[in-house]
Amino acid sequence: MENEQVIIVRDLVKKFGDFTANAGLNFHVDKGEIFGFLGANGAGKTTAMRILCGLSSPTSGLVEVAGYNVKTHAEEVKKRIGYMSQKFSLFEDLTIWENMRFFSTVYGMNKTAFKERGEMLLRKLELFEKRNRLVSTLSLGWKQKLAFTVAILHEPSIVFLDEPTGGVDPITRRQFWEMIYEAADNGITVFVTTHYMDEAEYCNRVTIMVDGRIDALDTPAKLKEKYQVNSMNDVFLALAR
Amino acid sequence: MIQFTNISKSFDEVKAVRNVSLSIDEGQLFGFIGPDGAGKTTLFRMLNSLLIADEGSIELFGLDPHKDYKKVRQIIGYMPGKFSLYYDLSIEENLNFFATVFGTTIEENYHLIEDIYKQIEPFKKRHAGKLSGGMKQKLALCCALIHKPKLLLLDEPTTGVDAVSRREFWDMLKSLKSKGITIVVSTPYMDEAGMCDSVALMQNGQIHAVESPKAIVDNFQKELLAVKCNDMYKALLTLRNYENCYNVYPFGEYLHYIDKRDSKPIEDINDCLLKHDLQEIEINPVKPDIEDCFIELTRKLSV
Numbered sequence: 328m329e330n331e332q333v334i335i336v337r338d339l340v341k342k343f344g345d346f347t348a349n350a351g352l353n354f355h356v357d358k359g360e361i362f363g364f365l366g367a368n369g370a371g372k373t374t375a376m377r378i379l380c381g382l383s384s385p386t387s388g389l390v391e392v393a394g395y396n397v398k399t400h401a402e403e404v405k406k407r408i409g410y411m412s413q414k415f416s417l418f419e420d421l422t423i424w425e426n427m428r429f430f431s432t433v434y435g436m437n438k439t440a441f442k443e444r445g446e447m448l449l450r451k452l453e454l455f456e457k458r459n460r461l462v463s464t465l466s467l468g469w470k471q472k473l474a475f476t477v478a479i480l481h482e483p484s485i486v487f488l489d490e491p492t493g494g495v496d497p498i499t500r501r502q503f504w505e506m507i508y509e510a511a512d513n514g515i516t517v518f519v520t521t522h523y524m525d526e527a528e529y530c531n532r533v534t535i536m537v538d539g540r541i542d543a544l545d546t547p548a549k550l551k552e553k554y555q556v557n558s559m560n561d562v563f564l565a566l567a568r
Numbered sequence: 569m570i571q572f573t574n575i576s577k578s579f580d581e582v583k584a585v586r587n588v589s590l591s592i593d594e595g596q597l598f599g600f601i602g603p604d605g606a607g608k609t610t611l612f613r614m615l616n617s618l619l620i621a622d623e624g625s626i627e628l629f630g631l632d633p634h635k636d637y638k639k640v641r642q643i644i645g646y647m648p649g650k651f652s653l654y655y656d657l658s659i660e661e662n663l664n665f666f667a668t669v670f671g672t673t674i675e676e677n678y679h680l681i682e683d684i685y686k687q688i689e690p691f692k693k694r695h696a697g698k699l700s701g702g703m704k705q706k707l708a709l710c711c712a713l714i715h716k717p718k719l720l721l722l723d724e725p726t727t728g729v730d731a732v733s734r735r736e737f738w739d740m741l742k743s744l745k746s747k748g749i750t751i752v753v754s755t756p757y758m759d760e761a762g763m764c765d766s767v768a769l770m771q772n773g774q775i776h777a778v779e780s781p782k783a784i785v786d787n788f789q790k791e792l793l794a795v796k797c798n799d800m801y802k803a804l805l806t807l808r809n810y811e812n813c814y815n816v817y818p819f820g821e822y823l824h825y826i827d828k829r830d831s832k833p834i835e836d837i838n839d840c841l842l843k844h845d846l847q848e849i850e851i852n853p854v855k856p857d858i859e860d861c862f863i864e865l866t867r868k869l870s871v
Contacts, residue, residue, distance in 0.1 A: 367730040368701055467604045494727065494756045496603035496771060497859045498866055501817045508801040508818065522730040525759055528820025547821050559820075560759070563731050 331358040333484055333516045334379065339388035341374050348374040350539040351388070356518065358484075359511050363527045364520040365559075366536030367567050372520050375536070379518070380487060381405045393484040406434070409478035412489040416474035419463040423454060426462055427477055434481035441480070448476045468499035475506055485516040492526060504529050524560035533559070535566050542566050569594055570615070570719070570752070575624035577610050584610040586773040587624070592752060592766070594629070597745045600754040601761050601858070602770035608754040609649065610773075612723050615752075616646050629718060642670065645717035649724045651708035655697030659688055659707055662696050663714060670715030680747065681710040684740055702733035709740065713749075720744065722753040726760065738763045761858040769862055776865040781858060788856040788864060790814070793834065794822040796850040797841060806844045812836065817863065824860060825851075 334356035341349040348371045356362045366372045377383040379392055381401035390397045393407035417426050427449070431441035449455040452472060462470065471491060478486050488507075492500050507529070511517050519530060527533045528547050535543040535550075543550055543566060550562045570592040577585040585607045592598045600608045613619040615626060617637035626633050633640045653662050663685075667674050678685075688706050691699070696707060705725060712720060722741075726734045738760070741751055753764070761767045761781045769776040769784070777784055795816075797803050804823055807816040812833060814826040827833040834851050841849050856864075 367732055494604040496606075496866070497758060497862050498817075499603070501819075501863075504818045505801075505804065508804065512801045523757070524731050525820060529818060560731055564735060567730075567732050 332356065333358050333393055334362075334518070335389070335391040336375075336379075337389040339375065339378065339390055340386045341371075341378060341383070342386045347539050349378075349385075352541055354534055354541060354544055356485075356516055358516055359514050360532065361507060361511050361517045361519065361530045363530030363533035364518060364536070365522065365524070365527055365533055365563065367522065370536040370567075371539040372536055376487060376489070376518075376520055380408060380410060407484045409481065409483040409486040410489070411474045411478040411486065411491060413471070413491060413493055414489075417462045417470060417477065420461065422459050422461055423449070423465075423473060424458040426473070427480060430477045431480055436481050444480065444482075448480065452476055468495045468503075471495060471503055472499075472506060475503065475510075479510055479515055483515065485518055486510065488517065488519045490521050490523070491519065493523065524558065524563050527559040527563075535563060537567050569627070569629070570750070571627040572611070572615075573625045573627075575611070575614065575621050575626060577607075577614060577619065577622050583773050585614070585621075588773075588775055589624075590768055590775060590778045592750070594750050595745070595748060596765045597741060597751045597753070597763070599761055599764035599767040600752070600770055601756075601758060601767050601862075602754075603756050605772075606770040607773040608770060609723055611770075612646075612721055612752075612754065616644050616721055617641060642715070643718040645712035645715065645720045647708050647712045647720075647722045647725055649727065651704050653696040653704060653708055653711065656695060658693050658695055659699070660692040662707060663710055666711040667714045672715050674714065677714055677716045680713050680716060680744075683743060684713075685710050701729050702736075705729055705733065705737060706740075709737075713744070718750060720749050720751045722751065724754055724756065726755055726757065734760075758858045758862060767858075769858075769865060771862075771866060774869075776862070776869065784858060784861050785856055788861050790826045790864070791830075791832065792854055792856050792860060793825045793827075793837070794819070794850075794852050794854040795825050795837065795841075796822050796848075797846045798848045799846060802844065803841060803846055806841060806846065807837070810837070810840050815863070815867065819859070822854075824854070 332355045336352050336354050339349050339352040352375060364372055378385050378390055378397060381397050381404040384398050392404045395403040397404050427445045446455060449458055492503055507517050532546050534541045547559055554562045554565045556562055573589050575585055575588045602608055614621050615628060615633060617633040617640045620634055628640055631640050663674055684706050688703050726737055745751055764781060766780050768778045795803060800823065804816060804818060807813055807825055812828045814828045816823055816825045837851055838849055
């Protein structure tokens with residue numbers, strides 16, 4: 328199906344006491360899209376993403392993810408998403424294969440399906456021969472590629488990436504984005520939060536949050552044109568400064 | 569002047585720094601640019617006397633960090649990657665502490681930190697642990713400056729800080745440089761190279777190049793093309809299999825493509841993409857940036 332919407336957000340408001348973290352957000356994300364979710368520290372990104380993942384409930388408004396309302400069907404949402412964060416994604420003292428098996432169990436995959444898909448993904452990553460190595464012995468770049476593979480192991484509709492590529496070298500970084508392109512090509516929607524603006528340039532569309540609101544939503548090219556600047560960094564500075 | 573001569577350092581089997589030689593002029597804003605694990609922190613810790621090199625020598629304004637470590641520590645302001653602040657002390661108490669340790673007072677060198685400190689002063693009674701990332705970074709910088717160092721050594725000061733705070737931070741460094749302080753800074757973010765007078769591109773313990781950011785870009789010999797179309801992933805795979813392709817990789821909204829031939833290949837590439845049913849094709853020559861240079865230098869080394 329073309330242009331099937333896998334995330335629908337209408338008038339999302341989230342308050343903590345008197346503090347409004349999300350002040351009426353409206354957007355949607357299409358199937359297979361790479362969607363960038365940007366904003367300064369404290370702009371409300373994490374709050375919104377926790378709601379999209381079914382970890383927190385909106386104060387008001389409608390949020391549908393993978394066809395389910397996050398307020399009433401949070402568990403159904405959780406089964407259909409993957410999550411990867413730079414801070415925590417893998418167990419350092421387990422091997423590559425043990426990590427994969429652990430997460431396959433968390434996502435309720437059956438053993439045969441896991442063995443087949445796990446092996447296929449690891450072979451593609453050229454890590455299958457090294458599957459019994461401890462994750463702690465891998466470089467940061469390999470950990471990130473493996474963490475992404477784990478996040479899409481159960482073939483989720485949407486994978487959420489929280490600042491995925493900080494600190495790795497330019498070549499590894501591009502291998503990582505190729506994996507993201509490939510996942511999107513296979514119909515997995517990719518939702519990326521970051522405050523590094525050059526990551527935003529890889530997205531099909533980006534939103535920029537400022538003080539709990541969405542102040543901009545468009546393709547990187549159109550945003551740059553609108554603000555008459557050459558980079559997403561300058562778009563961001565124009566909006567957030 | 570700061571001079572590294574044939575410096576190597578290993579931790580068990582890991583060769584963190586391999587035979588590094590370079591010099592940094594006094595008064596420069598000098599950047600070490602490289603990914604995690606490149607050896608930046610190890611190099612910094614040898615310069616500031618916290619580690620001793622296995623081989624080679626270091627000279628810092630005429631001093632040897634190993635032998636003259638007491639003097640060296642007095643003339644360096646060091647800001648480690650994880651800001652070394654006391655989280656259960658307030659802003660003011662942290663600053664006071666660092667001033668006292670170095671035998672000075674806040675008042676004596678206030679002119680150096682004034683512009684930065686004014687931004688966090690309204691919160692001076694707040695515990696450092698309760699500050700935002702940007703504010704911690706500003707306080708840590710004040711603490712590193714309070715004894716009026718000759719050299720400011722900043723290890724990944726902008727990692728994990730948002731774009732607005734990053735820009736402000738670089739503005740602060742430029743203003744400190746104008747006060748005559750030599751600044752050596754490391755970062756994994758290639759886009760920050762342009763802010764430095766000179767940069768060393770570093771990976772796997774080795775230095776790929778030491779030059780001004782402009783010279784690094786000018787030394788890029790190949791013709792670089794930016795390619796865009798309706799299906800970027802398919803275009804990437806198509807061009808990678810194209811017989812004349814030297815290198816192609818994603819670059820933000822575009823693919824960056826380098827051809828094996830010297831002639832301008834725009835027409836050929838256009839035909840190749842059209843043949844594979846790609847549409848809305850845009851191909852333009854572009855100037856390389858530091859990331860392109862880094863990729864090319866890495867490639868040359870690995871071949």
